[in-house]
Amino acid sequence: xxxxxxxxxxxxxxxxxxxxxxxxxxxxxxxxxxxxxxxxxxxxxxxxxxxxxxxxxxxxxxxxxxxxxxxxxxxxxxxxxxxxxxxxxxxxxxxxxxxxxxxxxxxxxxxxxxxxxxxxxxxxxxxxxxxxxxxxxxxxxxxxxxxxxxxxxxxxxxxxxxxxxxxxxxxxxxxxxxxxxxxxxxxxxxxxxxxxxxxxxxxxxxxxxxxxxxxxxxxxxxxxxxxxxxxxxxxxxxxxxxxxxxxxxxxxxxxxxxxxxxxxxxxxxxxxxxxxxxxxxxxxxxxxxxxxxxxxxxxxxxxxxxxxxxxxxxxxxxxxxxxxxxxxxxxxxxxxxxxxxxxxxxxx
Amino acid sequence: xxxxxxxxxxxxxxxxxxxxxxxxxxxxxxxxxxxxxxxxxxxxxxxxxxxxxxxxxxxxxxxxxxxxxxxxxxxxxxxxxxxxxxxxxxxxxxxxxxxxxxxxxxxxxxxxxxxxxxxxxxxxxxxxxxxxxxxxxxxxxxxxxxxxxxxxxxxxxxxxxxxxxxxxxxxxxxxxxxxxxxxxxxxxxxxxxxxxxxxxxxxxxxxxxxxxxxxxxxxxxxxxxxxxxxxxxxxxxxxxxxxxxxxxxxxxxxxxxxxxxxxxxxxxxxxxxxxxxxxxxxxxxxxxxxxxxxxxxxxxxxxxxxxxxxxxxxxxxxxxxxxxxxxx
Numbered sequence: 130x131x132x133x134x135x136x137x138x139x140x141x142x143x144x145x146x147x148x149x150x151x152x153x154x155x156x157x158x159x160x161x162x163x164x165x166x167x168x169x170x171x172x173x174x175x176x177x178x179x180x181x182x183x184x185x186x187x188x189x190x191x192x193x194x195x196x197x198x199x200x201x202x203x204x205x206x207x208x209x210x211x212x213x214x215x216x217x218x219x220x221x222x223x224x225x226x227x228x229x230x231x232x233x234x235x236x237x238x239x240x241x242x243x244x245x246x247x248x249x250x251x252x253x254x255x256x257x258x259x260x261x262x263x264x265x266x267x268x269x270x271x272x273x274x275x276x277x278x279x280x281x282x283x284x285x286x287x288x289x290x291x292x293x294x295x296x297x298x299x300x301x302x303x304x305x306x307x308x309x310x311x312x313x314x315x316x317x318x319x320x321x322x323x324x325x326x327x328x329x330x331x332x333x334x335x336x337x338x339x340x341x342x343x344x345x346x347x348x349x350x351x352x353x354x355x356x357x358x359x360x361x362x363x364x365x366x367x368x369x370x371x372x373x374x375x376x377x378x379x380x381x382x383x384x385x386x387x388x389x390x391x392x393x394x395x396x397x398x399x400x401x402x403x404x405x406x407x408x409x410x411x412x413x414x415x416x417x418x419x420x421x422x423x424x425x426x427x428x429x430x431x432x433x434x435x436x437x438x439x440x441x442x443x444x445x446x447x448x449x450x451x452x453x454x455x456x457x458x459x460x461x462x463x464x465x466x467x468x469x470x471x472x473x474x475x476x477x
Numbered sequence: 478x479x480x481x482x483x484x485x486x487x488x489x490x491x492x493x494x495x496x497x498x499x500x501x502x503x504x505x506x507x508x509x510x511x512x513x514x515x516x517x518x519x520x521x522x523x524x525x526x527x528x529x530x531x532x533x534x535x536x537x538x539x540x541x542x543x544x545x546x547x548x549x550x551x552x553x554x555x556x557x558x559x560x561x562x563x564x565x566x567x568x569x570x571x572x573x574x575x576x577x578x579x580x581x582x583x584x585x586x587x588x589x590x591x592x593x594x595x596x597x598x599x600x601x602x603x604x605x606x607x608x609x610x611x612x613x614x615x616x617x618x619x620x621x622x623x624x625x626x627x628x629x630x631x632x633x634x635x636x637x638x639x640x641x642x643x644x645x646x647x648x649x650x651x652x653x654x655x656x657x658x659x660x661x662x663x664x665x666x667x668x669x670x671x672x673x674x675x676x677x678x679x680x681x682x683x684x685x686x687x688x689x690x691x692x693x694x695x696x697x698x699x700x701x702x703x704x705x706x707x708x709x710x711x712x713x714x715x716x717x718x719x720x721x722x723x724x725x726x727x728x729x730x731x732x733x734x735x736x737x738x739x740x741x742x743x744x745x746x747x748x749x750x751x752x753x754x755x756x757x758x759x760x761x762x763x764x765x766x767x768x769x770x771x772x773x774x775x776x777x778x779x780x781x782x783x784x785x786x787x788x789x790x791x792x793x794x795x796x797x798x799x800x801x802x803x804x805x
Binding site: 208213289292296302304308309334361388391416420 | 513514515516517518519520521522523524527530531534538541545558560562564569570571572573574575576580581582584585587595597647648649650651652655656703706707708709710711712713714715716719757759760761762763764765766768769772773776780783787790791794795
């Protein structure tokens with residue numbers, strides 16, 4: 130498109146430029162640029178939709194994991210004289226967002242797909258949630274917050290109930306603050322890992338590596354930070370000497386961990402199952418149909434590239450005068466009738 | 478505004494005006510990674526996966542809960558080792574300012590930290606112009622009551638037999654052998670601590686905590702180590718002494734009347750605190766704590782119930798969904 134379309138491109142939410150004979154200006158000012166108009170379909174229905182989906186999942190998960198992380202201190206405040214004593218080791222606080230939970234979130238944002246590109250093109254109705262802001266809005270944020278509050282409640286009170294007036298299997302203390310911190314930390318990491326595993330619907334090898342790898346990495350770092358060598362070198366900085374070794378061999382710790390994870394996951398799991406069943410949105414019916422088709426071989430014909438120019442349906446978008454847009458898209462200006470099989474019904 | 482379409486689709490982008498020239502293609506590689514076609518597992522939640530999960534959770538948790546609960550509540554004659562604890566209530570060992578008030582370098586035997594304790598220990602850092610060893614509020618508030626247990630022979634004969642209480646083996650192995658160390662040196666312990674003074678609230682200095690046993694004196698005194706492992710909650714118990722099993726023939730604490738002698742040194746009235754003594758045996762999952770058992774049974778039952786409820790809902794809504802045909 131030409132240079133007079135630059136203002137239109139800049140004003141739009143997303144400006145798309147088509148590189149062609151009229152020069153590079155429109156292309157340089159646009160957010161996306163490609164060479165043919167037909168690529169717009171892929172941009173919207175495949176990439177745009179995936180991008181919206183990934184963004185929403187990322188946002189709701191990120192808020193959730195930080196709510197759980199922080200709100201545990203609210204519950205602990207009632208038991209530590211409101212002195213703002215942390216429930217975690219200071220090194221855990223440093224590493225939580227930076228190391229332990231960064232890669233799974235990255236994997237979710239880069240690779241997540243709810244349906245693959247073929248189905249995305251075949252069912253343009255799937256684009257509607259993006260237009261109606263369905264996947265992340267105030268209501269979703271509040272749901273995320275409530276889930277975070279509930280998870281933090283479980284995350285605090287299950288370990289507290291476990292260590293309250295309890296001892297190790299050899300009679301020695303288990304209800305000290307360092308053991309408590311370790312239990313809460315480990316339960317938290319497991320909890321957010323299982324939560325992101327529930328959210329991920331497209332498990333590539335990379336997703337497996339990021340998610341389970343981060344969990345394993347947490348345990349490696351844990352034993353490193355609480356090892357003799359490091360703690361003896363800097364006793365005032367690394368104070369949790371021996372806590373991991375002494376705590377991880379207690380069966381009640383693992384039982385408490387399993388309990389907190391299951392307690393947190395059950396509501397989300399149940400809701401994810403119940404919501405498309407009892408309060409379905411239009412998109413859920415489409416997903417149902419897709420899942421139904423997946424069990425049988427799909428009869429979708431992959432759209433072939435148009436090589437013959439005469440079959441190509443050209444459409445230009447004029448921005449300055451009203452009326453031409455409707456004329457062009459009505460199809461009256463094309464030579465041949467459009468092939469019904471290749472066009473998709475557009476909902477009016 | 479006609480656009481000349483290039484029939485060759487292979488080359489896209491790039492400046493026009495170089496037809497037939499060898500313009501470098503900017504098309505991304507057609508690999509699975511770059512075209513987002515990586516092989517993937519795409520699970521989706523159906524009734525077939527969710528409902529069995531709820532039932533399985535219920536079926537696994539309930540027996541585990543019953544097992545834990547029974548273990549915890551097992552009342553038997555006291556055999557095996559018996560552990561004596563002292564308990565404190567309304568004592569906030571988890572207050573932020575309190576938890577920080579220690580010097581782990583000093584407790585590890587570092588000579589420079591011994592004579593120059595960390596600033597975190599303020600105001601229990603120096604006293605009468607000498608560094609306090611061990612410094613800090615945690616050490617200063619160490620529990621110093623003495624408890625003794627006697628068995629009364631029988632109703633008519635009031636002689637008391639002292640039950641032997643073992644005072645070593647009560648702290649974590651890593652604490653006793655790695656984390657806490659006395660300052661190094663060949664001279665006596667008193668000499669090694671000579672330029673320091675005892676904490677303000679202590680009756681005796683740190684090198685007199687157990688004069689009979691060198692291995693339990695100074696910073697490596699096990700009562701001190703147990704106290705320094707600060708509790709997480711305001712009501713807590715700490716291991717005080719161990720009553721060892723004599724042999725398989727006699728119970729460790731035979732049935733009868735016992736006499737507990739308390740040397741009261743530790744005042745708790747000012748903050749409405751309470752003290753208690755606990756005798757307990759342990760099992761594979763620790764002391765008597767019914768919480769986990771009850772929690773497992775409850776959650777298992779709820780999960781099973783939810784499974785049933787979801788089954789009913791699923792049945793009802795699936796049927797109604799199937800009647801309204803979806804055609805797109």
